[in-house]
Amino acid sequence: MAPSGASGATILYVDDEALACKYFARVAADYAVLTASGVDAALEILARPGCAVDVLVTDYRMPGRNGGDLLRQVELDYPHIICILVTAHADKEVLLDAINGGRVFRILEKPLELALLRGALRQACAGARERAARRDSLLAIEETLAFLAHELNTPLATIANFARGIERRVNVEQPTAQQVEVGVAAGLMNGNARYCLSVLKTFVDSVKRAAPSGRALRPGSGAGQLIAALLDTYPLTAPQRAAIVTDIDCDFQVTASPNCVALVLSSILSNSLRALEGHAAPALRFEVRPGRIRLRDNGPGIPPGILARLLVDPVTMHAKAGGSGWGMIFCQSVMHSFGGNIVVDSDPSRGTTITLNFPERNEHDGYHPPGASHPLCRR
Numbered sequence: 001m002a003p004s005g006a007s008g009a010t011i012l013y014v015d016d017e018a019l020a021c022k023y024f025a026r027v028a029a030d031y032a033v034l035t036a037s038g039v040d041a042a043l044e045i046l047a048r049p050g051c052a053v054d055v056l057v058t059d060y061r062m063p064g065r066n067g068g069d070l071l072r073q074v075e076l077d078y079p080h081i082i083c084i085l086v087t088a089h090a091d092k093e094v095l096l097d098a099i100n101g102g103r104v105f106r107i108l109e110k111p112l113e114l115a116l117l118r119g120a121l122r123q124a125c126a127g128a129r130e131r132a133a134r135r136d137s138l139l140a141i142e143e144t145l146a147f148l149a150h151e152l153n154t155p156l157a158t159i160a161n162f163a164r165g166i167e168r169r170v171n172v173e174q175p176t177a178q179q180v181e182v183g184v185a186a187g188l189m190n191g192n193a194r195y196c197l198s199v200l201k202t203f204v205d206s207v208k209r210a211a212p213s214g215r216a217l218r219p220g221s222g223a224g225q226l227i228a229a230l231l232d233t234y235p236l237t238a239p240q241r242a243a244i245v246t247d248i249d250c251d252f253q254v255t256a257s258p259n260c261v262a263l264v265l266s267s268i269l270s271n272s273l274r275a276l277e278g279h280a281a282p283a284l285r286f287e288v289r290p291g292r293i294r295l296r297d298n299g300p301g302i303p304p305g306i307l308a309r310l311l312v313d314p315v316t317m318h319a320k321a322g323g324s325g326w327g328m329i330f331c332q333s334v335m336h337s338f339g340g341n342i343v344v345d346s347d348p349s350r351g352t353t354i355t356l357n358f359p360e361r362n363e364h365d366g367y368h369p370p371g372a373s374h375p376l377c378r379r
Contacts, residue, residue, distance in 0.1 A: 009125040010034065014042045014058040014070060015086070024057070027114060028121060031055075039065035039073075046078055053081055054128035055121065059110075060087040071104065080131050082124040086110060136259075147260055147337055149200055156193045156200075163190035221258045223288045224248045230265050240273060240282075248288040254358065256338035261356070264331040264342075268295050268354050271327065275299035275352065293356045301348035310344055 010032040013024045021035040034053065036042035039062065046053060056074055060067035067085055074081055088110035105127065106120045166186035170179040221229075227246055236244070254261050269284075276282040276299045287294040302310065311332045332342045339359035346352040 008032075009054045009128060010052055011055045011057060011121065011125075012036065012042060012045060012053045014038070014056070014062075014067070016059065016062040020059070024112075027112075027117060031121065031125070038062050039067075039070045042070055043073060046074070053078070054132070055082045055084065055124045057084045057086060057121075060085060080128075080135055082128045082131070084108060084120055084124060086112065144260060144263070147257065147334060151333055151337075152200060153197065156197050160190050160193035160197070163187070163193065221254055222251045223254055223293050224251045226254060226258060226262055226265060227286050227288070227293070230262060230269065234266060234269060236273075243276070243282040244284045244286070246286045246288075250290045251288055252291060252358070256340075256359070257334070260334045260337075264334050264356065265293070265295075267327050267331050268356075272297040272299065272352070272354075291358050291360060293358075294353055296351065296353045298351040301350070301352055302344070302346040307344060307346050311342060 011028055012034045013021060013028075014036045015021050015024070016037050018037070021037070025033045025035060034045055036045055042056075042058070045051060056070075058067040058070050067087070071083055071085065074083060082105045084106045085104045086108050105124050108116060108120060163186045167183050167190060170183040170186070175183065224246070231241070231244065231246075272284055272295055276284070276297055279299065281298075283296075283298045285294075285296045287296065310328050312329065314329060328342070328344075335341050335356060341357050343355045343357065344352065345355070
């Protein structure tokens, strides 16, 4: 079990000498340290569900498979991990192979010098944070683009097919001038729709090629983690932040498109803040319950006529502020794309509650149905 490191980074140290592992864990006490006695043991740790190693430090000469074998495997399966090679033997071929292969961030000699080791770890962890940020950005782009492709492919293909059908029908032996005009327009519609489909596919394919492999991604984010990240990054004023509380009764993993879910949370938070503008005592409450996230506000509520159409038609109470009414439809489409949904309940006397319902998962997916015993559930 790794200790809770103050830096937040996790380091895996691999060495067949037990004393060397104990020494490293003591020297790197500012980090969460995992240790392994060989290559196979290290790969077992890396393959564990939920394991998130940022930096790998491995000895080279070990019984059986050596550190070079481990570096090659990590490069293939976990390219996001920053690697440091430790060796007591200045083997020229080993060093050249590691450096030319681009598999190592630093090479350190045994016995390890304390200052050099700590400096290398600081730099490696900083590099790991940068890689993680880039990886998260690519994942967010991939998820959002995949959702847009899901939403646009069918209507674009339908438009193209209808246009092609119209073009064929007006292609008679002696078409009228009006039929010719309709045929030309239908041909342009067909061509443009198929062009858009082609562009969309090209972008999706290019983002997938640029994105990290699935094994390199971190595990699904917890619902509470998504809310915390939102409150850390959303441009809240001091009074707005003071009005928001978070109540986590039973956390669960958001395994489907967490970055798209973050967009949904940001959108509904924006709507609630806008509804509370000018309120004498605004209150916003995020609640995390098994399989659902709720946001409650004590605003003026949504008129019944708008509430009935909110998730299906582009209606808005904030047209003067630039609202288009498409935001909640987009949010509902995101939730529908992975089997969830949004429910909106509103009353002028008690404000508005927006509930994000997530599809039921088994325990391996991190979802625990109501009443299930789970360490993250409040006792």
